[in-house]
C-alpha cells in the first residue's frame with residue numbers, strides 16, 4: 001500500500017481578525033460589515049471622523065462589546081470567550097481611562113502588575129519618573145493627560161504581544177506624544193509587538209504606523225501599507241462637460257455646484273492614472289495621507 005504523505009501547512013494565527021462586524025446603537029447603524037486583520041508585528045493606525053465608530057470597532061474586536069453580528073478572534077480565540085492566557089497577552093488603553101480613582105498611581109500599577117506574567121516593574125517605575133507622575137497621588141486627582149500617561153505605562157509595562165490604544169495621544173502634550181510614538185516604534189521593531197491605535201493625528205500615524213485603515217460610513221474603506229499610499233492616490237478634477245469620461249472606480253466622488261466632478265482615484269499596477277486624467281482640461285493632484293483622509297471622509 002502506498003502511503004500518501006500530506007504536509008499540513010498551518011496558517012499563522014493572526015493576533016487580531018474580525019469578519020463582517022455589524023453593530024448599531026438605538027437603531028442607528030455604526031458598523032455595517034467590517035473586515036479587518038492585523039498580522040503579527042504590524043502597527044495599524046485606524047482613522048475616521050468623530051463618531052465614525054473607531055472606539056466601537058476596537059471594543060468589538062477585543063470582545064468588550066457584543067456586536068449584532070460578525071466575529072472577532074484574538075490569537076485564534078473567539079474575542080467573546082478569551083482565555084486568561086490570551087487576556088494576559090493583550091493590553092488595551094481606552095479613550096476614557098478606567099476608574100480605580102481611589103488608588104494611587106503606584107498602587108494601581110502594583111495591583112495590575114500581579115495579573116501579567118511578564119510585568120516590567122522597573123519600566124513602570126522609570127516611566128512614572130520620566131513622565132513626572134508622583135507615585136503616591138490618587139488617580140482621581142491626576143489631570144486627564146497624567147491619567148492617560150499612567151494608563152499607557154500600565155499597558156506598556158505588561159509587555160503585551162498585542163497593544164491596542166484608543167486615541168492614545170488625545171490628552172498628551174507634544175513631548176509625551178513623541179516619547180509614546182518612539183516607544184511604540186521600538187516595541188514593534190524590537191519585540192515584534194502588534195499595535196492597533198486609533199487617531200485623528202495623521203502625522204502621528206505617518207511617523208509610526210506600517211498600515212492604515214480608514215473607517216468610513218460603517219466600513220473599512222481602505223486598508224493598505226502607509227508607504228503604499230505615497231504618490232498612489234490623487235484627486236481627479238473633471239470640468240462639467242467631461243464628467244461622462246469619469247472612471248467607474250473611485251474611492252469617493254463629489255459633484256460641485258458648477259457641475260464639475262472631483263474623484264479620489266488610484267494609479268493602476270503600472271503606476272498610471274485613469275485615462276480621464278489625460279484629457280485636456282482635466283487635472284490630477286497627488287494626495288498625501290491627510291488630504292486623502294479629508295477627501296474620502298468629507
Ligand SMILES: Nc1ncnc2c1ncn2[C@@H]1O[C@H](COP(=O)(O)OP(=O)(O)OP(=O)(O)O)[C@@H](O)[C@H]1O
Pocket residue numbers: 025026030048049050051052053054055056057095
Ligand atoms: N453606548 C452608546 N449608546 C448610543 N450611541 C453610542 C454609544 N456609544 C457610541 N455611540 C454612538 O456611536 C457612534 C460611534 O461612536 P464611537 O465612539 O465608536 O466613534 P469614534 O469614531 O470612536 O469617535 P471619536 O473619534 O469622536 O472618538 C457615535 O455616533 C456615538 O454617538
